[in-house]
Amino acid sequence: MNAVMTPTAERPLLEVEQLRQSFKVPGGVVSAVADVSFDVRRGETLGLVGESGCGKSTLARSLVHLPGPTAGSVRFDGEETVGASPRRMRKVLRRMQMIFQDPISALNPRRRVKDVIAEGLAIRGVSVAETRRRVEQVMREVGLDPERMGERRPGEFSGGQCQRIAIARAMVLEPELLICDEPVSALDVSVQAQVLNVLEDMRSTRNLAMLFIAHDLSVVRNVSDRVAVMYLGRIVEMGDADEVYRAPAHPYTRALVDSVPDPDPRAPIRDTRLSGELPSPLDPPSGCRFRTRCPMAQPRCAVEEPELGPVSETNGDARTVACHFPLVGAAHDDTATEGASR
Known part of the structure; x- marks a missing residue:
């Protein structure tokens, strides 16, 4: 700030x-x-x-x-x-x-x-x-x-x-x-x-x-x-409520939003489970604290802690996100690449 x-x-x-x-x-x-x-x-x-x-x-x-x-x-x-x-x-x-x-x-x-x-x-x-x-x-x-x-x-x-x-x-x-x-x-x-x-x-x-x-x-x-x-003592995403729910920029936010039950019985069933357990605050993971449960984690996530910054510099989105690989602009499907640093 x-x-x-x-x-x-x-x-x-x-x-x-x-x-x-x-x-x-x-x-x-x-x-x-x-x-x-x-x-x-x-x-x-x-x-x-x-x-x-x-x-x-x-x-x-x-x-x-x-x-x-x-x-x-x-x-x-x-x-x-x-x-x-x-x-x-x-x-x-x-x-x-x-x-x-x-x-x-x-x-x-x-x-x-x-x-x-x-x-x-x-x-x-x-x-x-x-x-x-x-x-x-x-x-x-x-x-x-x-x-x-x-x-x-x-x-x-x-x-x-x-x-x-x-x-x-x-x-x-x-x-x-x-x-x-x-x-x-x-x-x-x-x-x-x-x-x-x-x-x-x-x-x-x-x-x-x-x-x-x-x-x-x-x-x-x-x-x-x-x-x-x-997540684990840190803010990982912040912004307008409708925008955050419509298009989550952080993988953790997306998992939370996808976990909300859909009232439509015809809606497809979504796999919203996060892998692993919530880490202990006594010994949080290095780098990004979410990386041990993130399906998009890469080697950079293990060594560099992401700072809370603008989601995008070009589209006027006022949200902020703490992620090296935010989801904005991605296809938002369920086929994210498994991370290499666990």
């Missing part, structure tokens, strides 16, 4: 550059997130997809300092948060909230719902009358009756209702950026649609920016303006 500041009107709300997150474990150091860069504009939804264990949730937690990044830069509205004091970070987090994957465990089971939602306002010192008004308003916005449900505990609600409570708890602070970590993965399909509608209403009425993390590609496509594809 370009480190030069743009005018305030054009500057992204969130700018992430070369973010790293590492953890010491028995046997070495796990590089869970490695040199990840992206931005999120005001009112935009950026979808983040990838297999379980690729670092999506770790990245999300790093943005809100749970814990903070090992290295790199995270700027919110032009202000650097990496290395910021706890007091300064608390002020930033008022404008940047997160919804966690498990809605039930994310809520205090001993507190009443209205108190769970109001906790952030109480910490900020908002008056009792204003707190009551805002809690009741946001509960109605997410489809909860404050009169009947405000006095109950989270354990009395279903998973979908608990997720609505979690959304209300985040939105009562009127954030500008909402980080959604697998917000519907634990819910039934019909409930997923309801929660997604709530998020979309919030986004449209409040000009809310969202980082939407999920492994369900169908969900991500429906809610996102742009999509970033993550």
Whole structure:
């Protein structure tokens, strides 16, 4: 990403550059997130997809300092948060909230719902009358009756209702950026649609920016303006959601897109299996991290790590891809050449 500041009107709300997150474990150091860069504009939804264990949730937690990044830069509205004091970070987090994957465990089971939602306002010192008004308003916005449900505990609600409570708890602070970590993965399909509608209403009425993390590609496509594809701690492709799904440029993205079930029973069956297992982040492959599972890998892939760059210099495609041999312009059939470097 370009480190030069743009005018305030054009500057992204969130700018992430070369973010790293590492953890010491028995046997070495796990590089869970490695040199990840992206931005999120005001009112935009950026979808983040990838297999379980690729670092999506770790990245999300790093943005809100749970814990903070090992290295790199995270700027919110032009202000650097990496290395910021706890007091300064608390002020930033008022404008940047997160919804966690498990809605039930994310809520205090001993507190009443209205108190769970109001906790952030109480910490900020908002008056009792204003707190009551805002809690009741946001509960109605997410489809909860404050009169009947405000006095109950989270354990009395279903998973979908608990997720609505979690959304209300985040939105009562009127954030500008909402980080959604697998917000519907634990819910039934019909409930997923309801929660997604709530998020979309919030986004449209409040000009809310969202980082939407999920492994369900169908969900991500429906809610996102742009999509970033993550593999083993790195972003391998990023661009307009429709373009990424229509013509994947990275072999891993293509495998993910092809794995989405086709509702047409007459559609040909596609072999979407990836060879091999997901490598250990303790000992990632040299060069391209995807090369051990890539049907198009060549000797160069083993020694040279691809950088995230433009898909094409000539056709105006705004997407970026980290691949020495991107699929753009290829026939997109299922007869890719087996790689020589495994």
